[in-house]
Amino acid sequence: MSSHAATAGPIDHHHDATTTTGIPHKKLFMWAFLASDCMFFGSLIATHLVYRLHPPVGSPDPRDIFSIELTSGSTFILLMSSLLMALAVNAIQKGNVQTTRRMLLGTIVFGLIFLGGQVYEFNHFVHVGGLTLANSVFGTTFYTLTGTHGTHVAIGVLWLVLMYIRSFKPADESNGQSWILKGSAHFLAFVGVVVVGMYTLLALIHAFEEGHGLGYYFSHHFISFGITLALLAVLVAFARQRTPVDFGEANAIDVESMGLYWHFVDIVWIIIFPVVYLLEYIVLP
């Protein structure tokens, strides 16, 4: 049994005397999973590099397609999300639920900005750069690698949202059905904000890129803009609940396991950024 919840007194968040390894099972599982993911990403990066070093005739020149400014911005955003995730873990290890929630929300927002940047980047590559998944080996390996990383980020954001909602579980367990309904509504509001909000934001960027003004934007996207605001208001209402919750220092291992996954997503990007993007500007053929 590795649950710290069953232990009394101060919690040692780095060791667990109740397990045979002295490491909480959830943490050990996550490290084993991340070790396997290293091999997965190692193979994907190697595949991209092998084909990139031997490009067939007529391969596109990535320097004509990439936007180093956008990618650098995404790298910075992901780095800062890692900081917020570390602070969320730090806060929950002290039982500070409010700070944990704020840091989780910040991490979610930064993760979504990264994903939005990737959607914008892919859209630009396909429609302006003419780079698709199927029209060149470079496109195939590039989208497979960065798309797999983006999928990891998306799973991480989903996990963060679920953990954020979990932090509102009431301490009074007599009304469990009500909590499930409320949690589901909370989740749906989050999904709505993300999907409709991202559509609205991308439409705004598109309107400016096409040279249309705010008037044109609001005349075409007023409904989605209004829905986004309404769902944000619902999320604020959920966040203002002040009833005692069944979430605290004993759940630190759950937040930490999620944090390990999120930091891993960051370190994979730490490798992808120079290898896939920066090297293009100096040496690759």
Added chain:
Amino acid sequence: MSASATAEHPADAHANDGKFHIFVELAMILAVITGAELLVIYVPFPNSLVITILMALSAIKFMAVIFIFMHLKWDKPFCTILFFIGLILGGGTLGALLLIHGAKDSQPVGPAYEEQV
């Protein structure tokens, strides 16, 4: 523990928290290193030197994140060993594939590669 229990923690709890400052300082350092990575590709150094610098900076960022943000520094060594098994296997696979496909006999041939062969 409930949210109400957080009242036991003073508002400035973070001020006395060493890890908080370590995390923030590390994030700033990582941001500076990322900026240095960007700058170095525009400096007219030999390619081999630029690649070495980029790989070294990435390795520093990688290690800093896993040992500090991911708490390996404070966790039992077994977590480090477990992760490095995967890391070495993954990195070894990457290195081996690059070496194999970098060998002359492994160069791709055929109409699509005629200009390079």
